[in-house]
Amino acid sequence: MRSAVLLACLLALVAARPSERPNLHGAQVLRTVPHSPSQVHYLHGLLRQGHYDFWREPRALGQPVDIMAKAWQLPVLKATLDGLHLKYSVMISNVAQLVRETVPRHDGPRAMDWTSYHDYDEINDWLDELAATYPSLCSVEDVGTSYEGRTMKLLTIGTGDASNPGIFIDGGIHAREWIAPATVTYMVNELVTKSDTYADILAAVNFYVMPAINPDGYAYTFTDERLWRKTRSHQDGVICVGVDPNRNWGFHWGEGGTSDSPCSDIYCGPEPFSEVEMRVVRDQITRLGSAVSAYLTFHSYSQLWMYPWGYGYDLPDDWEDLDALAQDAVTALTAVHGTIYEIGSSANTIYVAAGGSDDWAKGVGGVKYSYTVELRDTGSYGFLLPPEQIIPTGEETFEALLVYARFFQNGGT
Ligand SMILES: [Zn+2]
Known part of the structure; x- marks a missing residue:
């Protein structure tokens, strides 16, 4: 009887974990490669069980899977993998230390740069500043409010007609993927501060940019939990917080590669x-309509x-049109620092995820x-990419973006 009560208490503790700030002391990321279906x-x-934080989800045979386990989970995870005859290696041996190394020191708001990561308010302030400094090049609009009340802004860059072909760019739909808002803002900065270099492009192509479209989740990764992925919405009677915003769009919603368990990361x-x-971003793409020729989400x-x-x-x-443009973009990207990218359809490249x-954007928008x-x-480094890699990532990705811009500038459809 006593052990039953003890067990119930232990289970209650385990159940309460998702709402706690996780202790990453001793956490590791293990990599394993499945070789059988x-x-x-x-x-x-x-x-799907949601006990472990999958940094890289299972894909095809021979493709690595990265799983983070907290200190208390590690022995169980290792035993589980052993039981499946899955060999594993330690990808990141000290997650907590890497978190400390990549989180910016904060003594109040900082000016934008690309040698460190910036929080949501700093990015928003910078967007306003850009629009104020370069009024003939860009404008900023408040287009919505997040669940917790943060303002969502859309930056429009371009010197030509509103009817020019446009590239809609967003980042940070998954909160912990910090390099995404950093890269998107880097590219914006290049276009705007070097507008003389890109004058021909800016006259012919518009850019619509929302650098961090999961504001509450992103803010939470700076204040509470660096590895948070989802939104921060609450549902009545549900302990777990948030939804995977990249499983939430209304096209084949709830089909493969998703979970209907609120505690799951998917x-x-x-x-x-x-x-x-997500409704805010959807409404902007809908409002712009045929002015959006390409959608890039980072x-x-x-x-x-x-x-x-x-x-x-x-x-x-x-698909061959989409593939051809991706091939050209990645060729330009790789030429900068030699970084190799794989190209293909989402389901065939990673996994089915509806x-x-x-x-x-394609199916409905x-x-x-x-x-x-x-x-x-x-x-x-996974999600904990050192800030020293922001600029090189920005440089190479910007070359890929220019391939898209020149394609539309030259009348590509
Ligand atoms: Zn993501």
Whole structure:
């Protein structure tokens, strides 16, 4: 009887964990490579259970899977992998130390730069500053408010007609992928501060930019939990917080590669577009309509340049057009620092994952050239990419963006 009570208490403790600030002391990221379909299947089951933080989800045979375990989980995870005859290596031996090294020192708001990561308010202030400093080049609009009340801004860059072809760019849909907002803001800064160099492009192509579209989640990674991924919305009677915003879009919503468990990191939400932040972005893409020729959404990590579909293995009829442009973009990217990217459709390159923004942009929003980009690296640092890599990542990714811009500037459709 007493042991039953003790067990109940222990279970209650375990159940309470998702709402606590996690203790990363002793946490490690293990990498394993499945070599049989049953191993992939089992790893998928482990992902859906939601006990471990999958940094890189199970894909195809021979593709690495990265799993973070807290100190108290490590022995169990290792035993589980042993039981499946899955060899593993330690990818990141000291997660806590890496978190400390990549979090910026904070004594009040800091001016924007690309040698450190910046929080949500700093990015928003910088957008306002840009619009004030370069009024003939860019403008900023408040286009919505997040669940916790943060202002969401859309920056428009361009000197030509509103009807010019446009590239819609967003980043940070997953809160912990800090290199995404950093890279998006880097590219904006290049375009705006070197507008003489890019005058021909800016006269012919518009850029619509929202650098961090999960404001509450992103802010939370700076104040509370560096490795938070989801939004921060609450549901009545549900302990776990947040929805995976990139499973929340209303196109094949709730299908493969999603979870209906609110505690899962791939929880698709109670209904399509349950998350206000995703409705805000959707409404901007809808409002701009045919002025959006391409949609680029930036994530990390894995170095992948992907196009729809993510909901299933089928390819869009015009996939060869999307693939050709991606090939050119990645060639330009690789030429800068030698960084290798893989190209393909989302489902075929990583895994089936329905409800993503890129699928919606193409399938409902009518944006032909829609892409999800997983930025650096391939796992050495994962989500904890050192700030010294922001500028090189920005430099190479900007060359890829220029390929898109020149394609539309030269009349590509
Ligand atoms: Zn992501």
